[in-house]
Amino acid sequence: MPTHVAIIGGGLSGLSAAFHLSRRFPSTLITIIEKHTNLGGWAQSDRIQVKDEHGRPSSVLLESGPRTLRPNANSVLxxxxxxxxxxxxxxxxRSAAAARKRFLYIYGTKGLTPLPSSVATLISSPLRSLFLRAGLRDTFIGRRHRAGDESVDSFLSRHFGEDFALTLGSALVHGIYAADSRKLSVRAAFPTLCEAEKRGRGRVIAGSFLSSPTAANEYDLGDMKSVMDGISVYSFRDGLSTIANALQAHLASKPNVRLLLGTGVSRLSIGDDVEVTTSTGEQIRPTHVVSALPLPQLQALLPPSSLPHLDANPSSSVTVANFVFPASSRFHPEGFGYLIPRPRAGYGTAENPGILGTVFDSCSLAAQDTPCTPPIKVTMMLGGPYGRADMAESTLLRHLGLHLGGVRLPEVLHSRMQHHRDCIPTFTPGHVERMGELRRVLREGPWKGRLEVIGAGVGGVSVGDCVEAGRNVGTDW
Known part of the structure; x- marks a missing residue:
């Protein structure tokens, strides 16, 4: 049993690890080291006060990172x-418009293109022929890929055709990973597709209807399954920072937990003992370490060539633009929002100045804001494979109006733009194998299992992935 665990990084992965380790080892000292003064990583929620067109005050909750969660992540529930x-x-x-209606903006068409959500909507959809061709191709031509990894674009092109991979696949990858689907590993990013291909003997659609074995992990859920029955997505009145704030309060109340905020780590080494050197010069000698840092940041703390593959993947940088409009100015359709596929001519063209997609926050999260007549919230995401998009607010709003069919937008009550550098790792093909080798070296090399490496750059970028990884830390200790 460990006597002292140092957790480097206070995002949701690190906080989840601290929470579960403190429950599993109540007599073990746990030290959380975070270079920022706030915890939660990219999940940051801010409540602001704005005045509507009549001068009345309104309370609005803005997210700069993830904003909704799906109820399939038991670790979060x-x-x-x-x-x-x-x-x-x-x-x-699931019956709400935000759950049923999602859109694409396809350059060369006017306004938004609805994505079909049922057989009935597929029949009348302008994307009908695209989906039908894709289904026929997978059913009659689909074949299992030879052993090895490939990109998301390659996988989707093989099974559903190049048009489907470009129109749907690249847009989906923009929305989740802010990345180029031609560079993203399908095994790492969408393992369920590979599993369906295997079950369906080369046919993804057929395999998706066949059951797969599920892990026997047990979670303490109380009545959360019944609460989430029929729910598409969820959040909290004060945003996703609610989870980080609650974890911080819980951990701060534990006598065996020490929080070092505003404190970085300058060195991590292994000899006879593990040694963590902080930015203040303090030397901590824990028996075990959990790194919840981005992998390149971990590499900078270690002696050269200590661990493999820490710099193998690039990361996407994303600019998030939040806009608040008057409540009386409903100018977009009801729905979750829209994504924009990769330009046919490539990312370096002027066809798209760098916009990845837009979320209609008020359709799913209006309950976070002033009741009765909450303002309209819209969030636009830019950058990723386009590079940094330093776009003037007026230019961004002009494109928003164009995407919505040329509508005239109302006056903006509040706006802000935040640039998140290297916020989402891009798992290039071979990532799963590389992380397997990293775990083997951590287990068999000089660390002998005393260092665990988790976080979005290892096992998945979603909130559920990060919380699950933290939950599983130290199960062999």
Missing amino acids: ELVHLLGLKDSLVLTP
Whole structure:
């Protein structure tokens, strides 16, 4: 059993690790080291006050990172239950427009193109022929790929055709990874597609209807499954920072947990003992270490060539633009929002100045804001494979109006733009194998299992992936 665990990085992965380790080892000292003064990583929520067109004050919640969660991540639902956050939930049912209606903006067409959500909507969809061709190709031509990894674009092109991979695949990857689907590993980013291909003997659609074995992990969920019955996505009245704030409060109340905020790490080494040197010069000698840092940041703390593959993947930088409009100015369709596929001519063209997609926050998260007549919230995402998009607000709003069919936008009540550098790792093909080798070296090399490496750059970028990875830390200790 460890006597002292140092956790480097206070994002959701590190906080989840600290929470579960403190429960599993109540007599073990746990030290969390975070270079910023706030915890939660990219999940940051801010409540602001704005005045509407009549001068009346309104309270608005803005997110600069992830904004909604899906109820299929049991590790997150477990935290909601154990931390007592159920009463602060904001739920979006599957029957809501935000769950049923999603759009694409395809250059060369006017306005938004609805994505079909049922057989009935597929029949009348302008994307009908694209989906039908894709289904026929997978059914009659689909074949299993030879052993090895490939890009998302390659996988989708093989099974569903190049048009489908460009129109749907690249847009989906923009929305989740802010990345180029031609460079993203399908095994790492969408393992369920590979599993369906295997079950369907080369046919993804057929394989998706066949059941797959599920892990037997047990979670302390209370009544969360019934709470989430019929729910598409959820958040909290005060945003996703609610989870990080609740974890921080819980950990701060534990006598065996030490929080070092505003403190970086300058060196991590292994000899007879593990040694962590902080930016203040303090030397900490824990028995075990958890790194929840981005992998390149971890590499900078270690002696050269200590661990393999820490710099193998690039990362996407994203600019997030939040806009608040008057409540009376509904100018976009009801729905979750829209994504924009990769330009046919490539990312270096003027066809798209760098916009990845837009979320209609008010359709799913209006309960976070002033009741009765909450303002309209819209969030636009830029950058990723386009590079940094330093776009003037007026230019961005002009493109938003164009995407919505040439509508005239109302006056903006509040706006802000935040640039998140290297916020989402891009898993290039071979990532799963590389991480397997990294784990083997950590287990068999000089560290002998005393260092665990987790975080978005290792096992998945979603909130659920990060919380699950933290939950699983130290199961062999």
